[in-house]
Amino acid sequence: MKDKINIGMIGLGGRGVGLLSLAILRMKDVDVVAVCDVYEDRIKKTQDLCKSRRRVVPQGYTDYNELLERKDLDAVIISCSWAKHTEIALKALEMGIPVGSEVGGAYSVDECWSLVNKYEETKTPFMILENCCYGEYELAVLNMVKQGLFGDVVAMDGGYKHDLREEISYGNVNRHYRLNEYLNRNCENYPTHEIGPIAKVLNINYGNRFTSLASVSSKSLGLKEYISNKSKKDDRLNELVGKDFAQGDIVHTTITCENGELVHIVLDTTLPRPYSRGFTCHGTKALYQEDGNFFFFDGNPLHKLKEFDLTRFFNNGKRIVRKYRHPIWKWFKSKGVKGGHGGMDWLVLRAFFEAIKKGDKKMPLDVYDAATWMVITALSDESIKKGGVYVDFPDFTQGKYKDRKQEGEGLFFI
Amino acid sequence: MKDKINIGMIGLGGRGVGLLSLAILRMKDVDVVAVCDVYEDRIKKTQDLCKSRRRVVPQGYTDYNELLERKDLDAVIISCSWAKHTEIALKALEMGIPVGSEVGGAYSVDECWSLVNKYEETKTPFMILENCCYGEYELAVLNMVKQGLFGDVVAMDGGYKHDLREEISYGNVNRHYRLNEYLNRNCENYPTHEIGPIAKVLNINYGNRFTSLASVSSKSLGLKEYISNKSKKDDRLNELVGKDFAQGDIVHTTITCENGELVHIVLDTTLPRPYSRGFTCHGTKALYQEDGNFFFFDGNPLHKLKEFDLTRFFNNGKRIVRKYRHPIWKWFKSKGVKGGHGGMDWLVLRAFFEAIKKGDKKMPLDVYDAATWMVITALSDESIKKGGVYVDFPDFTQGKYKDRKQEGEGLFFI
Numbered sequence: 001m002k003d004k005i006n007i008g009m010i011g012l013g014g015r016g017v018g019l020l021s022l023a024i025l026r027m028k029d030v031d032v033v034a035v036c037d038v039y040e041d042r043i044k045k046t047q048d049l050c051k052s053r054r055r056v057v058p059q060g061y062t063d064y065n066e067l068l069e070r071k072d073l074d075a076v077i078i079s080c081s082w083a084k085h086t087e088i089a090l091k092a093l094e095m096g097i098p099v100g101s102e103v104g105g106a107y108s109v110d111e112c113w114s115l116v117n118k119y120e121e122t123k124t125p126f127m128i129l130e131n132c133c134y135g136e137y138e139l140a141v142l143n144m145v146k147q148g149l150f151g152d153v154v155a156m157d158g159g160y161k162h163d164l165r166e167e168i169s170y171g172n173v174n175r176h177y178r179l180n181e182y183l184n185r186n187c188e189n190y191p192t193h194e195i196g197p198i199a200k201v202l203n204i205n206y207g208n209r210f211t212s213l214a215s216v217s218s219k220s221l222g223l224k225e226y227i228s229n230k231s232k233k234d235d236r237l238n239e240l241v242g243k244d245f246a247q248g249d250i251v252h253t254t255i256t257c258e259n260g261e262l263v264h265i266v267l268d269t270t271l272p273r274p275y276s277r278g279f280t281c282h283g284t285k286a287l288y289q290e291d292g293n294f295f296f297f298d299g300n301p302l303h304k305l306k307e308f309d310l311t312r313f314f315n316n317g318k319r320i321v322r323k324y325r326h327p328i329w330k331w332f333k334s335k336g337v338k339g340g341h342g343g344m345d346w347l348v349l350r351a352f353f354e355a356i357k358k359g360d361k362k363m364p365l366d367v368y369d370a371a372t373w374m375v376i377t378a379l380s381d382e383s384i385k386k387g388g389v390y391v392d393f394p395d396f397t398q399g400k401y402k403d404r405k406q407e408g409e410g411l412f413f414i
Numbered sequence: 415m416k417d418k419i420n421i422g423m424i425g426l427g428g429r430g431v432g433l434l435s436l437a438i439l440r441m442k443d444v445d446v447v448a449v450c451d452v453y454e455d456r457i458k459k460t461q462d463l464c465k466s467r468r469r470v471v472p473q474g475y476t477d478y479n480e481l482l483e484r485k486d487l488d489a490v491i492i493s494c495s496w497a498k499h500t501e502i503a504l505k506a507l508e509m510g511i512p513v514g515s516e517v518g519g520a521y522s523v524d525e526c527w528s529l530v531n532k533y534e535e536t537k538t539p540f541m542i543l544e545n546c547c548y549g550e551y552e553l554a555v556l557n558m559v560k561q562g563l564f565g566d567v568v569a570m571d572g573g574y575k576h577d578l579r580e581e582i583s584y585g586n587v588n589r590h591y592r593l594n595e596y597l598n599r600n601c602e603n604y605p606t607h608e609i610g611p612i613a614k615v616l617n618i619n620y621g622n623r624f625t626s627l628a629s630v631s632s633k634s635l636g637l638k639e640y641i642s643n644k645s646k647k648d649d650r651l652n653e654l655v656g657k658d659f660a661q662g663d664i665v666h667t668t669i670t671c672e673n674g675e676l677v678h679i680v681l682d683t684t685l686p687r688p689y690s691r692g693f694t695c696h697g698t699k700a701l702y703q704e705d706g707n708f709f710f711f712d713g714n715p716l717h718k719l720k721e722f723d724l725t726r727f728f729n730n731g732k733r734i735v736r737k738y739r740h741p742i743w744k745w746f747k748s749k750g751v752k753g754g755h756g757g758m759d760w761l762v763l764r765a766f767f768e769a770i771k772k773g774d775k776k777m778p779l780d781v782y783d784a785a786t787w788m789v790i791t792a793l794s795d796e797s798i799k800k801g802g803v804y805v806d807f808p809d810f811t812q813g814k815y816k817d818r819k820q821e822g823e824g825l826f827f828i
Contacts, residue, residue: 249569
C-alpha cells in the first residue's frame with residue numbers, strides 16, 4: 001500500500017481543470033507531477049493553479065507521448081476530447097501506466113475491442129471514471145436492489161438531458177470538441193452517465209449482458225435556432241449561422257438484455273431544459289424515478305388515484321434516500337461531502353486512487369465496463385444510419401460475463 | 415340544432431356505467447333510450463341506475479344488432495370490450511347511426527381501414543371519445559404551442575403508466591377483457607390516451623403524418639408475481655397461478671413523423687407505480703413534462719445547475735397552467751368542472767353531443783384520428799414479432815392530410 005502516488009493528467013480543458021481544482025488538488029496523497037495539453041496557455045494556467053494551491057507544480061507537456069515516457073507515474077488521468085481517449089489509453093497501457101479515463105462515446109466497435117485487447121495483453125489496470133456510478137441516488141437504488149426492495153428489476157431508463165447549446169455553439173471560441181461532434185455525427189453521443197449506473201443495477205458483465213441496441217433521432221433544430229438568435233448580438237457566432245447540424249435534438253435508444261430486462265436511454269442536449277439523468281428503475285416491488293424524484297413501493301393504495309396524483313410523490317426521494325443510503329455515501333456523509341458534481345467526482349477519483357495505492361489489478365469500473373458503455377455510441381450511429389434496426393451488442397468478455405464476480409475488495413467496488 | 419337527443423349505449427361494464435353515472439345522466443339534453451350488454455345483470459343494474467336518477471329508463475338489449483334497428487337514435491356510444499368496437503361501429507355506420515366510440519387498440523391494420531372505408535362510403539359521423547385530448551394540461555400545452563410559446567416542437571413523449579394488476583388479474587371475476595389481452599398478446603395495447611393529445615400538437619392528419627413505428631418489450635414478470643402473492647389469500651386467483659403472460663411489463667414505442675418530429679410512448683401497466691400519462695412536449699423554446707409537472711422556458715438561467723436542480727421546477731405546472739388555459743378549460747372552469755377523470759370525460763362527451771345536436775358531419779376527433787391512433791396497437795404487435803423493426807404507418811387520409819383543415823366549428827374543435 002503506497003502512502004502517496006504520482007499522477008499525470010492529459011487534457012486540461014474544463015473537465016481536467018475541474019477535477020484538479022475541486023478534487024485532486026485537495027487530496028494530500030496524490031501529487032500531480034505532469035500535465036499535458038495541446039494548448040500551452042492551458043498548461044500555464046494549470047501550473048499556476050497548482051502553485052496557488054501550494055501543491056507540486058507539474059511539468060508541462062504538449063505531446064502526451066513524452067509525458068508517458070516518465071518513469072515516476074503511478075497512473076495517468078485522461079480528460080481530453082472524446083476522440084483521443086482510446087489512442088492515449090492504448091499507449092499508456094502499453095507503457096505499463098495505469099489509466100483512469102474520463103467518459104465519452106466510442107467512434108467504432110473496433111476502438112472498444114482495441115482497449116479490451118490491450119488490457120488483456122498488458123494487464124495494466126484501466127478504469128473508466130464514470131462519476132455517476134457513485135451518485136447518491138444511483139447508489140441508493142443499487143443498494144435497495146441488492147437488498148431485494150425492488151423485487152426483480154424489469155426495466156430501467158436513463159438519459160443525458162442537459163442543455164448544452166451554449167457550450168456547443170461557442171465551440172470555436174472555447175475550443176470545445178462537442179461542436180464538431182454535433183455538426184458531423186448523429187448518434188447517442190454521451191451514454192455513459194446513465195448507462196453506468198444502469199449496468200451496475202442489471203449486473204451487466206457480471207451474469208447478464210446487453211444483447212442488442214436500436215436508436216432513432218428527431219430532426220435537428222435546437223442549435224441552428226439558438227445560433228441564429230445569439231448571433232444577432234454576438235459576432236463570434238457568425239460563421240455558424242445557417243449551418244445544419246447532423247445531430248438530432250432528441251435521440252432514443254433501447255437496449256435489450258440477455259436476462260430479459262429492457263433499457264431505454266435518451267440524449268436531449270440541444271433544447272431548453274433543466275438538467276436530469278432521468279434515472280429510473282422499474283421493479284416488481286418498487287419504482288424509482290428521477291423525474292419527479294420519487295420512490296413508489298408496492299402496496300401503496302394511492303396508486304388508484306388518477307389525474308396528477310403523481311405530484312403527491314414528487315420529492316419523497318429526498319426523505320427515502322436517507323433511509324437506504326449506500327455504505328459509500330454513509331462513509332462520505334460522515335467524512336464530509338466534497339468535490340464536483342455533488343461529490344460524485346470525488347468518489348470516483350478516490351475509487352481509482354485507492355485501487356492504485358493498493359496495487360489492485362482489478363478496477364472498480366473496469367475495461368469491460370468501459371468498452372460496453374462506450375460502444376453504445378458506435379452502435380447507435382450504425383443503427384440510425386440503417387433506419388433504426390437493432391444491431392448486435394458485442395460481448396467484450398467473450399463469455400466470461402456468465403460467471404464473472406467483482407474480484408477487487410473495498411468500499412468502492414460496487 | 416336539436417334541443418335534445420336520444421342515444422343508445424352499447425357496453426355496460428365499468429367504463430359504460432362510469433360515463434352514464436358521472437356524466438351522461440347529468441346532461442338534461444341527452445336521453446339514454448336504449449342500452450346493450452351481453453350480461454343481463456348489467457342491463458338491469460343500468461336501468462335501476464337511470465331510474466334512481468329520475469331519467470328515462472332505457473330499453474335493454476343483449477344483441478346490439480337489435481338495438482341498432484331502432485329508428486329513434488341520434489347516436490350510439492360504444493363502450494364495450496376493445497375487440498368489439500369496430501364490428502359494432504361498422505354496423506352502426508351502415509345503419510346511418512352516428513357513432514361515439516370509446517378508445518382501444520386495433521387488432522389489425524385492416525380493421526382500421528374498414529372503419530375509414532365505411533365512413534367514406536356512408537358519411538355517417540364517427541368520433542373517437544379520446545377524453546385525454548380534453549385534459550387540462552394537454553389542452554394548455556396545445557394552446558401554448560399554437561401561440562408559438564414552444565417554438566418549433568421537435569419531439570413528444572407520452573405513456574399509459576397505470577398499475578392495472580388488480581383489474582387484469584381479477585378479469586375472470588370482474589369479466590374484464592384485459593385479462594385475455596395480457597395472457598395472449600404482447601404490444602402497445604393502449605396507445606390512444608397519450609397519442610391523441612400528441613397527434614393534436616403535431617398536426618397529425620392535418621399537414622403532418624406518422625410515417626413509421628417500432629416497438630420493443632421487456633420481459634413479463636409483474637402479473638405472474640402479483641397473482642402468486644395474492645392467490646395465497648384469495649382462491650379466486652388459483653386458476654391463474656403459474657401462468658405466463660405474453661404481455662411484457664414495459665413496452666417502448668417510437669414513431670417517426672413526416673415533418674421530422676420524434677414521438678416516444680411507453681406502456682407500463684403491470685408493475686407498482688402511481689398513475690401518469692408522461693405527457694411531454696419538447697420545443698425549441700420550451701419544455702413541458704408531466705413527470706415532475708413542470709414547464710421550462712428558454713432563457714431561464716437555472717438550467718446550468720446540476721444535481722437535482724430539476725426538483726426546483728416540480729409542480730410549477732400548477733401555477734403556469736392557469737396562465738395559459740385553453741378556451742375550453744376557461745369555459746369549463748367558469749361553468750364548474752364535472753364528470754369523470756378530472757372533467758375530461760364530460761368534455762369529450764359534450765364535444766360529441768354538441769356536434770350531433772348541430773348535425774355536424776365532421777367530428778372534433780374523427781375517423782382518421784381514430785384509425786391513426788388505434789392502428790398503433792396492430793403495428794406495435796407486428797414490430798415486436800419482427801424483432802423491433804420499423805413498420806410503415808398507413809396514411810388513412812390517402813394523401814389528403816397534406817392540406818386537411820378542421821372543418822367543424824365551435825369550441826370543441828381542437
